[in-house]
Amino acid sequence: MNQKQKLSNQKKKKIIIISTGMLILLLISAILTVTVLYFQNKNKELAKQGANILYYSESENQIAKEEGGEEENNVLVVGLDDENKTNENDTNENKESENKSSQNNEADIPYYIKVNNQANVVTIYKKDSKGNYTVPIKAMICSIGTATPESGVYSMSDKYTWRLLQGDVYGQYACRITGHILFHSVPYEEKDKSTLEWWEYDKLGTKASLGCIRLTVEDAKWIYDNCVPGTKVEFYSSSNPGPLGKPTAQKISDDEEVRNWDPTDPDKDNPWKDYLEKQEEAEEVNTEPVEENDTSRNETEDITNGDNIVNENDNNTDTNVNNNTNTNNNSIYTNSIDVTNSTNKKPDSGTNSNKQNTVTNTDKGKNNITSKNELNKDKTSNQV
Numbered sequence: 397m398n399q400k401q402k403l404s405n406q407k408k409k410k411i412i413i414i415s416t417g418m419l420i421l422l423l424i425s426a427i428l429t430v431t432v433l434y435f436q437n438k439n440k441e442l443a444k445q446g447a448n449i450l451y452y453s454e455s456e457n458q459i460a461k462e463e464g465g466e467e468e469n470n471v472l473v474v475g476l477d478d479e480n481k482t483n484e485n486d487t488n489e490n491k492e493s494e495n496k497s498s499q500n501n502e503a504d505i506p507y508y509i510k511v512n513n514q515a516n517v518v519t520i521y522k523k524d525s526k527g528n529y530t531v532p533i534k535a536m537i538c539s540i541g542t543a544t545p546e547s548g549v550y551s552m553s554d555k556y557t558w559r560l561l562q563g564d565v566y567g568q569y570a571c572r573i574t575g576h577i578l579f580h581s582v583p584y585e586e587k588d589k590s591t592l593e594w595w596e597y598d599k600l601g602t603k604a605s606l607g608c609i610r611l612t613v614e615d616a617k618w619i620y621d622n623c624v625p626g627t628k629v630e631f632y633s634s635s636n637p638g639p640l641g642k643p644t645a646q647k648i649s650d651d652e653e654v655r656n657w658d659p660t661d662p663d664k665d666n667p668w669k670d671y672l673e674k675q676e677e678a679e680e681v682n683t684e685p686v687e688e689n690d691t692s693r694n695e696t697e698d699i700t701n702g703d704n705i706v707n708e709n710d711n712n713t714d715t716n717v718n719n720n721t722n723t724n725n726n727s728i729y730t731n732s733i734d735v736t737n738s739t740n741k742k743p744d745s746g747t748n749s750n751k752q753n754t755v756t757n758t759d760k761g762k763n764n765i766t767s768k769n770e771l772n773k774d775k776t777s778n779q780v
Contacts, residue, residue: 507533507622509552509629511609513540515637516601518579518609520619535640536615537600543577543607545631550574552627555620558587562606565593568661569616573629578608581616581658589663594655600645612645614660 508521508529518536521529550573559570559580566587567580582600585591596604604610611619648655651671659668 502626505624505627507627509619509623509627510638511538511540511544511629511631512634512636512638513544513546513631514633514635515642516540516603517637517642518611518615519638519640532639534618535638535643536611536618537643537645538615539582539600539602539604539610541603541605541607544605544609545574545577546633547631549628549630550577551625552623552629553625555625557620561608567608567616568613568658569620571616571619571623573609576607579611579616579619580608581613582610589658589661589665590656592656592658594648597645597655597658598647598649601642612660613658614662617662 506522510519510521511517512519516538518538519532520534520536522531522533524530552571552573554572556570557568559567559578561567561580561583563583565583565585567578567583568589570578570580572578582597583593585593596610600610600612646659648659654667654671657666657668659666661668
């Protein structure tokens with residue numbers, strides 16, 4: 397009995413040990429499972445909190461989307477979920493960035509850029525004789541956004557002739573300032589210069605973007621062409637737009653024929669040039685003076701030169717000269733001269749007893765005099 401009890405006790409101990417081991421393993425597995433789930437949830441929370449965080453990796457060529465159309469959200473994140481949305485041609489998207497780890501030396505940087513958030517103005521400075529950036533050379537109207545840095549100095553890096561932005565829209569001549577903040581043109585619906593979001597263009601000079609600095613194509617291209625990587629960009633706010641003031645931008649919403657193009661784009665296919673030339677020609681035609689009809693010619697000319705009048709007078713002669721005068725400044729003046737020669741003789745056969753010459757002369761712009769002269773042998777009277 398004792399041996400049987402011993403064997404039974406040994407079996408019970410083995411069972412307890414095995415059961416305890418299994419429970420320990422289950423507990424460890426549960427702890428590991430909870431730990432894994434915890435970190436997975438933590439990663440998801442971090443992704444959801446990415447509204448103001450940029451997960452951008454230059455080595456992976458992920459696209460930093462900045463802004464889009466009217467239905468865009470305010471998320472400025474490019475994470476793992478966005479990789480599938482990346483344009484398959486991104487690597488061939490005319491990326492002009494040098495992607496250099498080292499920036500240009502300050503001695504090689506000709507310009508310094510200041511962005512006035514309150515005034516929505518960008519001012520470019522060059523060096524003075526002492527090498528300080530104190531000489532303003534160019535001012536640009538712009539549109540900042542809600543995520544635009546309020547202050548600080550940053551260094552420009554990458555450049556792109558076209559850049560895919562948030563909202564599946566594109567920007568021309570994009571230059572990266574820091575993270576997801578870039579200089580670029582007003583957005584386009586497609587990577588096509590004739591698809592400009594013209595309603596956004598008319599907002600230049602006001603706060604309109606999500607964070608990037610929107611410019612006209614002309615100004616964005618100037619920065620792209622002239623400002624090298626490493627150029628400093630300073631953000632500040634002031635009611636004073638700057639030493640060169642605040643430029644204006646053309647409003648294009650009413651120009652339906654050409655408003656899908658940026659009017660400042662230097663592209664040879666830009667229709668704005670011909671459009672404006674036609675408008676100028678039409679204005680010139682409308683403003684040309686209308687020539688008045690020449691009424692200075694004589695309606696009736698019995699004598700070609702009214703100044704040379706030959707009158708044949710006999711012994712008794714009556715000469716009547718009547719000039720009707722109109723002194724209105726804007727009138728056509730008419731001088732009528734009636735010359736009547738009468739001979740108080742009995743009519744002879746084949747001879748006219750009264751000789752009458754009539755002269756009508758119409759001159760434009762001459763003063764007229766009404767006069768009547770009667771010449772008689774016994775009495776002479778003059779009236780003017």
